[in-house]
Amino acid sequence: MKRSFLFFLIPILLLIILEVMSVYFIMPFPGSQLGLTDAESGPASLGRVELAYWLHKNIGWLRIVGLLLLAYPAFSIIIKPRRTWHRYLAGGLVLLYGAVLYQVNMEMMADHMFLQPIHKRVVPMSENKIPLNKLVVGYQSMGQATAYPIQLIGYHHQVRDTVGGEPVMITYCTVCRTGRVFSPVVRGQADEFRLVGMDHFNAMFEDKRTGSWWRQATGEAIVGPLKGKSLTELTGRQMTLGEWAAEHPNTRVLQADPAFAEKFDGMKNYERGLSKGNLTRRDSASWKPKSWVIGVERSGASKAYDWNALETKRILNDVLGNEPLLLTMAPDSVSFGAWSRRVGVKTLEFQYANKKLTDKETGSVWTWRGHCIAGALVGQRLTAIPxxxxxxxxxxxxxxxxxxxxxTQ
Structure with missing residues (x-):
């Protein structure tokens, strides 16, 4: 093969590889995402994200250099090819590069695959069209409550809103099943975020002002100028819209944008664990990678509780970070609560029998929401663990x- 053709072949292949690598490490391609086991959660995995970030920030000039290196040999092959097949192969490779460039930047980029609402409508319950049995992430602030259906925010990945006069960022990652509410205020100013890819199968967002990349599950910036900083997490709660509305009769509800009806329809089975996709399906057995758990953080400690155990027993008593903890399951078997078992100076132990939740100390009757409705402690409320x-x-x-x-359960 003549040297002039080699001088063409090497840069065109490098340009193609460059485009592929710019998305490979931050999208769920085979082998691209580490993190399904504890052993894979270390520096090697983060190094991949750092490489993807470097490519993201430098791909412009890398393309220019590649195209400049390509220009003269390409011209020579087209004008005076040593062999006719060189011209056809070169043309085919150029077309291939163009196709890869388009696919990567127009089809595979996360924010092109999962779009933000075009017509965002948040309405009172009197105008709501979302069924009451749909799961939502609910948030309230300054007396105003809003429910965000998982079927909708699971596609959008994030929705910006204002609740109680404060900006909020409602996020959801279907591959991790993580719903989080954050304040988008960074360094004293509300910022804009876009979905940029994934890390450990978890959504990553890029802020507009500094270009730092943030994990959805933790709100931590993992690369960029703000690396190590964290968004303020706000207390969102997951339950059915019916249960949320029972607590907050004046709640607002995010409605489906008709422009994405097909996308929403494809997610109708996700929230109940009936998705067919390998990334979003549920493992019905306990402690498998896609098994459901309730993860709780308290006073620097963290613990995971088996969803199947809670669904069977309806309540779980425990102690985490020196805090007596109670997990409760609602009658609908999909809404749940986490509460402190302290009431004044007392620490209560709870039991569930004959469809009734009572404390052993006084025999008082409680709801799954932590409200005492009968007995010596009537009127008392358990404190929610955020x-x-x-x-x-x-x-x-x-x-x-x-x-x-x-x-232990």
Whole structure:
């Protein structure tokens, strides 16, 4: 093969590889995402994200250099090819590069695959069209409550809103089953974020002002100028819209944008664990990568609780970070709560029998929401534990490598 053709072949192949690598490490291609086991959660995995970030920030000038190196040999092959097949092969490779360039930058980029609402509508319950049995991430602030259906935010990945006069960022990652609410305020100013890819199978966002990349599950910036900083996590709660509305009768509800009806329809089975996709399906057995758990953080400690155990027993008593903890399951078997078992100076132990939740100390009757409705403690309310999330087991252990696992139930 003549030297002039080699001088063409090498840069065109490098340009193609460059485009592929710019998305490979931050999208769920085979082998691209580490983090399904604790051993894979270390520096080697983060190094891949750092490489992807470097390519993302430098790909412009890398393309220019590659095209400049390509220009003269390409001209020589087209004008005076040593062999006719060189011209056809060169033309084919140029077309291939163009196709890869288009696919990577227009089809494979995360923010082109999962779009933001075009017509965002947040309405009162009197105008709501979302069924009451749909799961939502609910958030309230300054007396205003809003529900965000998982079927909708699971596609969008993030929705910006204002609740109680404050900007909020409602996020969801279907591959981790993580719903989080954050304040988008960075360094005293509300920023804009776009979905840029994945890390450990978890959504990553890029802020507009500094270009730093942030993990959705933790709100931490992992690369970029703000590396090590964290968004302020706000207390969101997951339950059915019906249960949320029972607590917050004046809630607003995010409605489906008709422009994405087909996308939403494809996610209708996700929230109940009936998705067929390998990335979003549920493992019905306990402690498998895609098994559901409730992960709880308290006073620097973290622990995962088996969803199947809670569904069977309806309540779980435990102690985490010196805090007596109670997990409760609602009658609908999909809504849950996490509460402190302290009431004044007392620490209560709870039991569930004959479809009734009572404390052993006084025999008082409680709801799954932590409200005492009968007995010596009537009128008392348990204090909610804010950082309690339902998610896939692989996600919780990836981002909480020191987590305990509750296997006593």
């Amino acid at each position: 950082k309690a999330h339902q998610e896939f087991w692989h996600s919780w252990r990836s981002f909480h490598p020191d987590t305990e696992r509750d296997i």
